[in-house]
Amino acid sequence: TETTIDTQQDAKPFSFKLLKTDGMARRGEITTPHGKVRTPAFMPVGTQATVKAMYPQQVRDLGADVVLGNTYHLMLRPTAERIAKLGGLHKFMGWDHTILTDSGGFQVMSLSGLRKMTEEGVTFSSHHDGSKHFMSPERSVEIQGLLGSDIQMQLDECIALPAERDEVDRAMQLSLRWAERSRAQFEKMGGPQKGQGLYGIVQGGDVPDLRIESAQRLGELPMEGYSVGGLAVGEPQAVMLKMLEITTPAMPKDKPRYLMGVGTPEDILESVARGIDQFDCVMPTRAGRHGLAYTRFGKVNLKNARHAEDPRPLDELSNCEATSKYSRAYLHHLVRVNEGLAAMLLTWNNLAYYQYLMQGIRDAIDEGRFEEFRQKTKEDWARGDI
Numbered sequence: 001t002e003t004t005i006d007t008q009q010d011a012k013p014f015s016f017k018l019l020k021t022d023g024m025a026r027r028g029e030i031t032t033p034h035g036k037v038r039t040p041a042f043m044p045v046g047t048q049a050t051v052k053a054m055y056p057q058q059v060r061d062l063g064a065d066v067v068l069g070n071t072y073h074l075m076l077r078p079t080a081e082r083i084a085k086l087g088g089l090h091k092f093m094g095w096d097h098t099i100l101t102d103s104g105g106f107q108v109m110s111l112s113g114l115r116k117m118t119e120e121g122v123t124f125s126s127h128h129d130g131s132k133h134f135m136s137p138e139r140s141v142e143i144q145g146l147l148g149s150d151i152q153m154q155l156d157e158c159i160a161l162p163a164e165r166d167e168v169d170r171a172m173q174l175s176l177r178w179a180e181r182s183r184a185q186f187e188k189m190g191g192p193q194k195g196q197g198l199y200g201i202v203q204g205g206d207v208p209d210l211r212i213e214s215a216q217r218l219g220e221l222p223m224e225g226y227s228v229g230g231l232a233v234g235e236p237q238a239v240m241l242k243m244l245e246i247t248t249p250a251m252p253k254d255k256p257r258y259l260m261g262v263g264t265p266e267d268i269l270e271s272v273a274r275g276i277d278q279f280d281c282v283m284p285t286r287a288g289r290h291g292l293a294y295t296r297f298g299k300v301n302l303k304n305a306r307h308a309e310d311p312r313p314l315d316e317l318s319n320c321e322a323t324s325k326y327s328r329a330y331l332h333h334l335v336r337v338n339e340g341l342a343a344m345l346l347t348w349n350n351l352a353y354y355q356y357l358m359q360g361i362r363d364a365i366d367e368g369r370f371e372e373f374r375q376k377t378k379e380d381w382a383r384g385d386i
């Protein structure tokens, strides 16, 4: 008989272990070809194959197990084919841990110029040079496979709120059909054999029965995980939390649940309390580049003149150097003169705070004191920075 060595067949399958629950909050562990992801997890955003203003090793040292990349940006520049030729996204960006990629559906809607949506897919013009491109559920999964993404997203249609029920229904049904096509392509690409995962995306806007239908029908498809999309798109926070309360009980219990593009520290805490396991958001990185620091005692706007002669660090008890070593006066100065180090230090601080929050959440669930942790954390934020 013939012996073949196929390393891809040896890959451990994608898996999710639910380790502990505390109320609706869940502690878990995802295993991908690039290691383990402790959940609840915050995934720093690395849209253009970089978490802006951070070295990959710094992101890792803060406790991130996974970063997010974007199909939309990378397909335009430097292209998925070029990244594949260079050995895949992990090698390209120097990140040897898990990578999750968004499918491009959301970015096409929010960033591209002219676009035309059909059953087949979406034709759009690049926000760089106006060049025309086509994205289908199959093409999106193909690109994510070329990138070598460990956790891939189906192509979906996310619409802004408020919207008419008929429009929400149409986009949700289209997203369900695209979920099936994405799954077929993922299997064709050998994703399961490589130990990768494909997540379906629940849509349904702010319409309860559409959310439930989307979650249930998506749950019948054999995905490695399920995302909640179409929230944090213009609706009040209370509406988002209400939708989560309705949606998560209709989702599979034995698979990870990812709330896309969320959010503030408070959004994260409240969403964990409603059964979410994974998050991503540009908030900590973008705010860091705009002079805003997240701390245990809420937000600090370092542009403000009140920091000009303040010798205190942001939080002397933090083990992040950016947070504990540099004075507010210095950070204020760097922000005011628009130095690159301002973005570097504040992004570092913000990602450190987000990962500190996630570790606190995980420990609290492990020890069955999530509710107490939630109250204490909110009290600290309410106290404000003094």
Ligand code: PRF
Binding pocket: 102, 103, 104, 105, 106, 107, 153, 156, 157, 158, 201, 228, 229, 230, 231, 232, 233, 260, 261, 262
């Ligand atoms: N779909 C996809 N990506 C997303 C969203 C979505 O609905 C959101 C909505 N908050 C953020 N990112 N594919």
